[in-house]
Amino acid sequence: MDFKRRRLAVTLRNQLNYPLQFNPFVFSKLFLLWIAVGIVGGVIAGFYWTVLEGLLHFLAQFQGLYVIPIMAVAGLLAGLVIHFLGDPGEMDLIVNNIRFKGGRLEPKNNPSMILSSWLCIASGGSAGPEAPLVQVVGSTGTWIARKLRIKGEDLRSLSIAGMASAFTALFGAPLGGSLFALEIQHHKHISEYYQALMPALVASCSSYVIFLLVTHIGIGPTWVFPIYATPELNDFFYAMLYALAGTAAGWLFIFTVRQCRRIFQKLHVPIYIKMMIGGLIIGTIAYFVPLSRYFSHDELNVLLEEQFTLEFLLILLGAKILAIAFTVTSGWRGGFIIPLFFVGATVGMIVNTAFPGQNLPLIMVSCMAAINACVTRTPISTTILLATLTGFHHFIPILFASLTGFFLAPKTPLINAQLGVKE
Missing domain, CATH: 1.10.3080.10 (Clc chloride channel)
Incomplete structure (x- = not known):
């Protein structure tokens, strides 16, 4: 016991003599990649949202009975896009790939997802852009990891970081978007993906800033809620x-x-x-x-x-x-x-x-x-x-x-x- 105490005392004295230095992790390759994934995610989300807003304003001109044929044609066109360019899948596929395929999200069907979702959302479908962007940006994280020969848990983390940056860009909540990308993987716990939390947070923060710069959307609540008094x-x-x-x-x-x-x-x-x-x-x-x-x-x-x-x-x-x-x-x-x-x-x-x-x-x-x-x-x-x-x-x-x-x-x-x- 005395030996352990003396060893601890020596260790503490040595630490006091260490010069103050930056955390070397800040300058590591992985940290810079998380930022890069977030920047790319913010650019993609900003471009996607800008085009989507333009389409929404254009198709909003058609009201009344015109809504029915407009949405039928939009469904037909989106279906033809998927038929010829490939089925991009849905959230089930994303979660399965994260869990059972080492986090590899395939980017080959991203054109199909982008074009079909633009048509579906802009024409008036009751589904939002978060799922398409999660697939597109998450698979972009996978693509970056493959190009740089990153494998294993680091690849999975980059894919999750891409997903988180997409959630964050749309919801404006870096912490909430990061946790959502982890929680959506499993309904019991997120402990097995905890190591991806920091990549998700870093990517989310950089994505959010870029998204705001691209879209010029203000910072603040999305919905004007009634004032809530002090809780009891x-x-x-x-x-x-x-x-x-x-x-x-x-x-x-x-x-x-x-x-x-x-x-x-x-x-x-x-x-x-x-x-x-x-x-x-x-x-x-x-x-x-x-x-x-x-x-x-x-x-x-x-x-x-x-x-x-x-x-x-x-x-x-x-x-x-x-x-x-x-x-x-x-x-x-x-x-x-x-x-x-x-x-x-x-x-x-x-x-x-x-x-x-x-x-x-x-x-x-x-x-x-x-x-x-x-x-x-x-x-x-x-x-x-x-x-x-x-x-x-x-x-x-x-x-x-x-x-x-x-x-x-x-x-x-x-x-x-x-x-x-x-x-």
Whole structure:
């Protein structure tokens, strides 16, 4: 024991004599690669978003009955792109490749993903750009790693860093985007990917700065939420209570998606016909309930600003769930995170309208957190993302709601690859 103490004392004295130096890791090859992946991701995300905004403004001219043929044609064209350029896959494929193929995301189908998702999102599909960008930027990380002969866990980390930088560019939350890229891999824990957290954070920060420079989007909450007063102890319990409504909506959404998936699996037709049929259905829903159209990035602010009756909110809830379900099961490309937040906000409005006098911002953020955590199994990142997007900076009530949705989620996740079983 005395020997160990003397050795420790000598070590401490030697450390005191060491000159102060920079951490050599900052100048390492891997650190610079993480920054490079983030910069490339920010450029790609900025270019993608700029073109998408232009297409959205152009196609937004077509309203009323024109919505139905526009979305049918968009589905047909997007399907033809996928038919001739290759199927880029969906989130299940990304998670499977990260888990079972050493993190290798194939970039060969990126042109197909970019073109088809532009058509699907801009024409009014109820799916957002996060999933396409995750595939494109994540596979770019893989491509960079291959060119530099990087293998093993470093390659996987670069792919995850690319995914995180894509999430961050769109959501404006480097920490939330990084954790989402890790949490989405598995619904039980993220410990096996913890070593990828630092690459994801570094890439996310550089991606966010570049994305802001390219798009000139301001820094601040995306949605203008009502002001939330200082939290009280009871708010944590109310958050869990309100989260039950969001979780129920999550169960309904998962059930609806599975039923729609069965319907389209029975259609033995080419992908472009299936997507055209999907476009007709989504377009018809959008014609009767216009607020259900698009991926709800802007529509959520409309929901917050205007007053709606309980009957309309219930119709909107059903229409939006059906629109998202038909979008993601008919082959249309896009992600459902932001649309799910819209569904959660609608549920919150329904609860507040049915039982007036409640804490509206707490109800809405609780329902939004619960439904997303229920469907995507990402309670930690959901908490941080929502706090950033809504300006609701009291994390604990959101976390209580997220955990409620996570633990009350169905046994089998919607993203089958989260089961951890190779398909």
